[in-house]
Amino acid sequence: MTCENLCGTAVCEEHAPKTPENALLSRRGLLSAFAGAVATIGFTALGGSAMAAAKTYTACKTTDIKVGSAKLVILPGTNVKVAITQPKNGVFKAFSPICTHQGAQLNGISGSNLVCPQHGATFSTTTGAATRGPAQTALKSYKVTVSGTSVKVTV
């Protein structure tokens, strides 16, 4: 087997797929690699500016989410979806509702876990940690504050 990307050598450690990103590179070739690099740079820059421009939104009322339940909310004026949970009375958490396995949107709750309908992964409603595979990585979490009866989420 030769390096299918760039060099055509039989053993190419430089281009050998070692990570999911590298595996992707090996399949799609140089142009895709360049596009991926640009995308990565773009996301890095976007992430940096997003962090600098973190903003707090009133997501819902405390009464909208019963203890042990969750609600999917689109933050006002944005297209950002968050799953807000109340695992214990008065404790509110917010997570990205996008499964860390292959990106399906979480759409259910089972006990103390958010559930992905695609392959059945589950995530803690308290920490966002993956509690059943195939997902291995925790959901992205957001800062939540409660002001009176308003649940506010900072993204």
Ligand code: FES
């Ligand atoms: S996309 Fe969620 S478990 Fe696979």
